[in-house]
Amino acid sequence: MASVKTRRELYAETTRQALIDVGRRVFAERGYTAVSAEELVRQAGLTRGALYHHFDGKQGLFEAVFEELEDAAARAVTTAMAAGDPATRARAGLAAYLDACGQPEFREIVLKQGPIALGHERWQELDVRHFGGLLRDALTTLMDEGYLTRRPVEMLGRALFGAITELALAVAEAGDPAAARAEADAIAATLLSGLRA
Numbered sequence: 001m002a003s004v005k006t007r008r009e010l011y012a013e014t015t016r017q018a019l020i021d022v023g024r025r026v027f028a029e030r031g032y033t034a035v036s037a038e039e040l041v042r043q044a045g046l047t048r049g050a051l052y053h054h055f056d057g058k059q060g061l062f063e064a065v066f067e068e069l070e071d072a073a074a075r076a077v078t079t080a081m082a083a084g085d086p087a088t089r090a091r092a093g094l095a096a097y098l099d100a101c102g103q104p105e106f107r108e109i110v111l112k113q114g115p116i117a118l119g120h121e122r123w124q125e126l127d128v129r130h131f132g133g134l135l136r137d138a139l140t141t142l143m144d145e146g147y148l149t150r151r152p153v154e155m156l157g158r159a160l161f162g163a164i165t166e167l168a169l170a171v172a173e174a175g176d177p178a179a180a181r182a183e184a185d186a187i188a189a190t191l192l193s194g195l196r197a
Contacts, residue, residue: 028105033116071130
């Protein structure tokens with residue numbers, strides 16, 4: 001039997017989502033350091049107590065926004081890799097990730113503001129949580145299918161994850177993101193072809 005949410009639970013969910021929505025918009029527009037906790041709650045029409053109750057402050061809200069964006073990107077990569085031959089799935093997964101990196105909110109919040117707001121170590125930890133396992137699973141499958149030469153998955157995953165993350169950062173920081181994205185696609189394709197069985 002499905003549980004019915006109480007009015008209080010629904011209000012809590014609505015409050016939490018209102019803060020995330022405001023945080024997502026404001027952090028993307030102005031950056032983490034330029035936004036105060038007071039501004040966030042004012043724009044959400046809530047109290048500072050609501051922010052601290054749900055997120056323990058501005059940084060906690062930023063992390064929730066960050067994770068929401070990473071979750072969506074990981075789902076897009078998974079969906080992109082769901083069908084086709086190994087080469088098609090590998091290229092589609094990389095393309096989906098670079099597509100996510102090209103989205104203004106993802107680019108600004110995850111790639112540019114993430115290391116500033118969360119610290120480099122926490123930023124990297126969250127990024128690996130969302131994409132590290134996904135990459136390792138994909139590499140294992142591609143090796144099992146004979147598409148990639150068998151190599152130590154953990155080490156290869158870390159090497160590729162680092163390279164892909166740096167490509168994403170280069171696209172995010174480029175004056176012409178579309179041109180940088182095309183270059184990133186070409187470099188990613190070269191990396192993949194070098195790993196072929």
